[in-house]
Amino acid sequence: MNVAKIAVASGKGGTGKSTVAANLGYSLAQERDVVLVDCDVEEPNLHLFFQDGRSESPVTTPVPVIDTSACTFCGRCAEQCRYGALLVLENDIRFFRELCHSCGGCSLVCPTGAVREEMEAVGRVWESRPFPHLRLISGVLDVGEIHSTRVIQAAKQAAEPAGLIIYDAPPGTACPVVETMEDSDFCLLVTESTPFGLHDLELAAAVAKKLCVPAGVVINRSDGDDAETMAVCSRHDLPVLLRIPFDRKIAAWQNRGELFAVHMPQWQGRFTDLYTRIQDIAGGSR
Amino acid sequence: MDAPVEERFGRSPYLILIDTDTGTETSIQNPGADAAGGVGPRTVQLLVNHGVKAVVTGQVGGNAASALQAAGIDAYQYRAGGTVRDALALYRAGKLTRLL
Numbered sequence: 001m002n003v004a005k006i007a008v009a010s011g012k013g014g015t016g017k018s019t020v021a022a023n024l025g026y027s028l029a030q031e032r033d034v035v036l037v038d039c040d041v042e043e044p045n046l047h048l049f050f051q052d053g054r055s056e057s058p059v060t061t062p063v064p065v066i067d068t069s070a071c072t073f074c075g076r077c078a079e080q081c082r083y084g085a086l087l088v089l090e091n092d093i094r095f096f097r098e099l100c101h102s103c104g105g106c107s108l109v110c111p112t113g114a115v116r117e118e119m120e121a122v123g124r125v126w127e128s129r130p131f132p133h134l135r136l137i138s139g140v141l142d143v144g145e146i147h148s149t150r151v152i153q154a155a156k157q158a159a160e161p162a163g164l165i166i167y168d169a170p171p172g173t174a175c176p177v178v179e180t181m182e183d184s185d186f187c188l189l190v191t192e193s194t195p196f197g198l199h200d201l202e203l204a205a206a207v208a209k210k211l212c213v214p215a216g217v218v219i220n221r222s223d224g225d226d227a228e229t230m231a232v233c234s235r236h237d238l239p240v241l242l243r244i245p246f247d248r249k250i251a252a253w254q255n256r257g258e259l260f261a262v263h264m265p266q267w268q269g270r271f272t273d274l275y276t277r278i279q280d281i282a283g284g285s286r
Numbered sequence: 287m288d289a290p291v292e293e294r295f296g297r298s299p300y301l302i303l304i305d306t307d308t309g310t311e312t313s314i315q316n317p318g319a320d321a322a323g324g325v326g327p328r329t330v331q332l333l334v335n336h337g338v339k340a341v342v343t344g345q346v347g348g349n350a351a352s353a354l355q356a357a358g359i360d361a362y363q364y365r366a367g368g369t370v371r372d373a374l375a376l377y378r379a380g381k382l383t384r385l386l
Contacts, residue, residue, distance in 0.1 A: 084324025
């Protein structure tokens with residue numbers, strides 16, 4: 001089976017996830033249809049590499065609305081809410097919208113049917129087609145919202161059905177990263193040879209392992225001396241699949257918000273080879 | 287009464303309920319103290335369920351403050367690092383700053 005979904009993660013922010021995802025997506029789109037999905041919904045930035053008009057659709061989530069005329073203020077809804085989103089007073093009830101995780105538990109436990117759910121917007125999904133074979137989908141979480149996984153799900157849904165999908169994961173290893181990696185066939189871990197970079201690489205690798213997603217590493221901004229990174233990778237059985245050197249020309253294109261693979265075509269071949277190696281590692285195993 | 291005062295309202299592992307008329311003291315555990323989020327409103331709910339009218343604590347977060355206000359519970363600040371007994375003495379003497 002072909003590897004159809006690749007998550008690009010790193011653990012640490014600023015390592016070059018979006019750079020790798022964008023250049024990989026662009027390179028592969030020279031030969032086939034590719035969908036790039038920006039799952040870093042709190043700070044989506046993949047679109048900065050591309051110029052194209054985009055369409056927008058809202059992402060909604062259910063939140064409770066309480067009919068105080070039917071409510072007996074028994075307090076069961078607040079009791080079951082793990083997030084403190086409901087406060088039941090003697091004859092009033094307060095709802096803290098920003099604490100609500102949309103689990104729907106309050107409406108399930110209410111004995112008088114006083115809680116109904118209404119859909120409210122928590123973010124948006126942008127969609128564009130910057131190149132003939134490349135679709136770009138970005139999840140954008142509204143400021144102050146907590147429902148990042150809801151927006152990630154919506155962005156992932158918008159990408160389907162597609163032959164090859166590349167997810168640009170958020171930094172860190174919390175729920176949004178798990179949500180992004182979860183149904184991926186392969187996880188590409190981008191790292192840099194710094195103590196923080198390597199530490200966070202190990203955390204991200206542990207998440208991929210826990211989710212049973214095969215993983216490999218891209219070393220970004222490599223200064224040529226990668227012994228320490230190699231040691232970490234071999235300790236965790238992570239193959240190093242590509243090295244992107246610390247190169248002024250690459251940095252210059254990057255600074256202009258451009259894809260270096262567009263201007264340095266030899267890299268298109270390297271990213272295509274990277275995909276071939278991913279196929280070799282994960283293609284037969286799932 | 288000899289325990290140190292926890293300065294973070296929602297994260298208090300125990301709440302000491304004091305009936306200022308009778309002087310009775312009851313200690314209750316705060317089940318949400320270690321929860322990931324929403325500890326403020328959940329702790330306020332506990333106070334509401336026990337009919338509390340005023341609270342002495344170090345600091346209250348935004349959600350806890352809204353919840354305390356909604357519940358009509360007064361909040362006083364104690365940050366001297368002493369025990370519950372010390373805090374209560376200052377409260378009784380009217381020497382604590384009112385937060386809400």
